[in-house]
Amino acid sequence: MEVNATANTAAKGAWSLLSSTPLVCYVILVLVGILGNGMVICVVGENILRQQKVYRSSDMILVNMAFSNLMVSVARNLLLMSPSMNWCQILMGIWVWLRCANVWSTFFVSAFHFQTLRRVAPPMASLNGSRGPPRSLLMGFVLLWSLNLIYSIPAFVFSTKGDKNATETLMLVSSTTRPLLGCLWDFPSTYSGLAFATASMVIHEIIPILLMSVTNLGSLITLYTHGSKHHPAHKSQGMPIMHRVPAERRAAKVILALIILFITSWGASVVSMNYFNYNRGPSSAYLLVVARFTNSGFIALSPFILAMGHRRLRAVILKCKC
Incomplete structure (x- = not known):
């Protein structure tokens, strides 16, 4: 597959821009993300x-998300600090x-919040007195991590060492399968590489973003429909969750803020990397810096957004400020 040797200068320019003040800001952003998500894991x-x-x-779902954020941040930045x-x-x-x-x-x-609001009966765990964690949720976590591990097998198989600071055109289309430290994709053919990159973009970026937007919109509509005090008929439908409408409405707004932050971070990263890849104009190096910051933006800010809807997290953060 084609390697862009001309990426060398732009990539070096991007690293030179991450000196002094920008580098300090980036390090602070990374540390905030690591400490924030570590706090979510510990507190929750x-x-x-x-x-x-x-x-x-x-x-449990919040801990899983914070753990994935932490692993992504640690993996990315440990690799950047170990270029050899x-x-x-x-x-x-x-x-x-x-x-x-x-x-x-x-x-x-x-998805879980939307499913919770749509539930018309108490969860089975509360009916049968089970004290263990929900098996369906644990199975979901196992499937999430195992299926994505299986999907990443081509990355294990078809990666190779390239020239220093070189980049591969196709993989910069997606923020999920971007090159790292001169590591390039070496698929048997251009078409197989294109298929993998396209599948990554669709399956692991576009579809999840559409689904999380639709489920959050469904949650907001459900809360609006059942939350009005002027509709007592809705309160007689036996939905156990609807007696906590204010709390669930706050949770829906927190999730909406998370989704907006995620889409903004993802979009800025993809646009910046594709501008660098296909335009190579005078702003390329600066946009690579933007991509580097936006990649860490969601991870750094998401713990504070979660704290707005989680009482115990909020209490810990306020206590730390004092």
Whole structure:
């Protein structure tokens, strides 16, 4: 597959722009993301372990998303700090696996909230007295991580070491399968590489974004329909979740903010990388810096957005400020 040797100058320019103030800002952004998501895992995870009689599925999903954010951030930035590593197959495979799982973990938050609002009966766990975590949710986590691991196998198999700071045209189309540290794709043919890149863009970016937008819109519509105090008929339909309309409305707004932040981060990254790849104008190096910042923006800011809808997280953050 074709390698762009001309990427060398632009890539070096992008790194030179990440000096002094921009580099400090980027390091702070990365540290905030790592510490923030680590805090979500510790605080919410401790809450799950403390309440052993009742496993809150929403908390488990938040921990899963925070864990995927943390792994993506650690993997990306450890690789950037270790440019001499020559493990392209392992690095590219891990990146594709973690990034794809991260996208679907974000979708899980919106999908679970929509399913909760649509539930017309109490969950079975509360009826049969089961004290274990929901099996269906655990199975969902297993499928999420295992299926994405299987999907990343081509990244393990068809990656190779390229020239320093070189980049491969096709893979910059997608923010999920971007090249790392001169590691390139070496598929048997251009068509097979195009098929993998297109599938990544559709399956792991466009479809999850559409689904999370639709499910969140459905949640907002459901809350609007059943939340009015002037419609007592809705309250007699036996939906157990509707007595907590204000809290669920706040949760829906938090999820909406997460989705907007995710789409903004994803869109800015894709646009910046494709401008660099196909235009190579004077703004290319600057847009690569923009892509690098936006890739970390969602991971850094999502814990603070989650805190707006999670009482225990909010209490911990306020206590830290004091």
